[in-house]
Amino acid sequence: MITIVMPVYNEGPYIYDNVCTVDRLMKENNIDARFLLVDDGSKDNSWESLCRLNADLNNVEILRLSRNFGKEAALCAALENADDDAVVVMDADLQHPPECIPEMVRLWKEEGYDVVEGVKTSRGKESLANKLSAKMFYRAFRKTTGLELDAASDFKLMNRAALNAWKKLPERNTFFRGLSAWVGFKRCQLPFEVAPRAGGETKWTFGKLIKLATDSITAYSNAPLHVILWLGVLMGAAAVVLAIETLVQYFMGAAPGFSTVILLQLFIGACIMISLSILGLYVARIYDEVKGRPRYLICDRREDDKH
Numbered sequence: 001m002i003t004i005v006m007p008v009y010n011e012g013p014y015i016y017d018n019v020c021t022v023d024r025l026m027k028e029n030n031i032d033a034r035f036l037l038v039d040d041g042s043k044d045n046s047w048e049s050l051c052r053l054n055a056d057l058n059n060v061e062i063l064r065l066s067r068n069f070g071k072e073a074a075l076c077a078a079l080e081n082a083d084d085d086a087v088v089v090m091d092a093d094l095q096h097p098p099e100c101i102p103e104m105v106r107l108w109k110e111e112g113y114d115v116v117e118g119v120k121t122s123r124g125k126e127s128l129a130n131k132l133s134a135k136m137f138y139r140a141f142r143k144t145t146g147l148e149l150d151a152a153s154d155f156k157l158m159n160r161a162a163l164n165a166w167k168k169l170p171e172r173n174t175f176f177r178g179l180s181a182w183v184g185f186k187r188c189q190l191p192f193e194v195a196p197r198a199g200g201e202t203k204w205t206f207g208k209l210i211k212l213a214t215d216s217i218t219a220y221s222n223a224p225l226h227v228i229l230w231l232g233v234l235m236g237a238a239a240v241v242l243a244i245e246t247l248v249q250y251f252m253g254a255a256p257g258f259s260t261v262i263l264l265q266l267f268i269g270a271c272i273m274i275s276l277s278i279l280g281l282y283v284a285r286i287y288d289e290v291k292g293r294p295r296y297l298i299c300d301r302r303e304d305d306k307h
Contacts, residue, residue, distance in 0.1 A: 001084040002105065002157075005036045006092040007074035012045035015092055019053055019060065022090075022098040029102040034059035034304055037092075038078045041068030047300075054302045064300035072174050073296040075154070080167060086159045089176070096155035100192050104157040107188055114162045114185035118155030121191045155192065156180060172289050228275045235271055 004022060008015055019035055026033040037060065039047050050062040063077055079087060086108055090096040096118060104116040154176055158166065165183040 002031065002033045002086045002088055003036050003082040003084040004033055004088045004090065004101070005038070005075070005078035005082060006090060007038050007040055007071050007078065008042065008046050008050065008092045009040045009068065009071070009074070010042045010044045010046060011092045012042065012049050015046060016049045016053055018092060018094050019057075021094070022101075023057060023059070025098050026101070029105075031102065031105055033088075034061065034084070036078050036082055037062045038074045039064045040071065040074040041065050051302070054304070057304075059304050061304040062300075062302050063298050066297040066299040069296045072176060075176050076174055076295045077298065079163060082163065084160075086157055087163055088157045090155050095194050096153065097192055100155070100190060101157075104190060107190070108157055108159055111188075112186065113188045114159045115180065115187035116157040117180075117187060117189050118153050118192050119189045120153055121193050153177070161185065172291075172293065172295055173285065174295070228278060231271045231275060235268065238267065 004026075006019075011018070015037075019037070023033075023035070035053075035057075037050050037053070039050055039062065047062075047064055050060075050064075053060045054062050061081075063081065065074065065077060075089065079089075086105075088101055088104060090098070090101075100118060104118075107113045107116045158180065162180075162183060162185045165185070166179060169179055169183075171179075
């Protein structure tokens with residue numbers, strides 16, 4: 001038995017047909033699967049569509065969060081409530097092609113892989129700006145954490161051992177892609193092409209992507225703190241150069257002008273603000289962790305007939 005988990009946010013017009021498509025494909029390939037769908041505080045009719053699925057199919061369990069906690073929290077809710085032999089994580093818009101799931105299951109059952117990772121052969125119809133931003137993020141993530149996530153995705157199969165290891169990680173602010181790589185285990189990659197969305201538009205705004213990037217890097221590495229050290233080194237070197245220049249001008253009978261002083265003050269101020277911002281990010285992360293609030297709250301749950 002495998003559990004297919006999907007976080008759902010404002011997918012009301014399409015989620016019913018999408019789940020039926022995946023369910024039909026699983027039955028055609030004789031895969032015993034059930035669905036665990038998490039409504040992450042949708043503002044449309046997604047919950048009503050999920051209730052229809054729960055009523056019409058005997059293998060659909062649904063959870064409803066009390067508000068929109070974000071995709072990472074919705075994934076946590078799904079994974080922490082999955083209790084089958086393996087889970088398959090995929091997007092509700094079918095950009096993760098369900099045709100890959102039978103091969104994922106084969107690699108797990110026949111070749112003994114604990115984790116089968118879907119990796120993108122391309123980023124689909126994303127804009128050039130998004131592609132460049134993603135490349136920069138993954139490079140920065142690799143340099144600061146040592147984890148290789150280039151072309152990685154949330155589309156993956158994890159068996160019970162890998163999932164139980166993932167559940168032991170106590171962070172409140174999670175990055176599923178990074179955590180699932182950190183736990184290790186025997187793993188392989190399965191290339192796939194990003195499919196067109198079955199409907200609707202992406203929920204990732206530029207601001208949300210920036211927040212995800214900063215949260216992800218600060219969650220896995222203290223490397224940004226080293227920036228403060230190098231800023232100090234840079235400022236010290238600049239001070240030495242400026243001191244030499246000032247002495248030369250003094251002995252030549254000239255004096256540094258106000259422009260030099262103003263530029264120096266702006267430079268020092270920028271370094272101080274960058275340093276405080278980096279420290280603030282880590283203090284905020286510590287603050288979130290010590291509060292100990294739950295990652296999510298479930299306000300409604302309807303189980304499937306297989307429970």
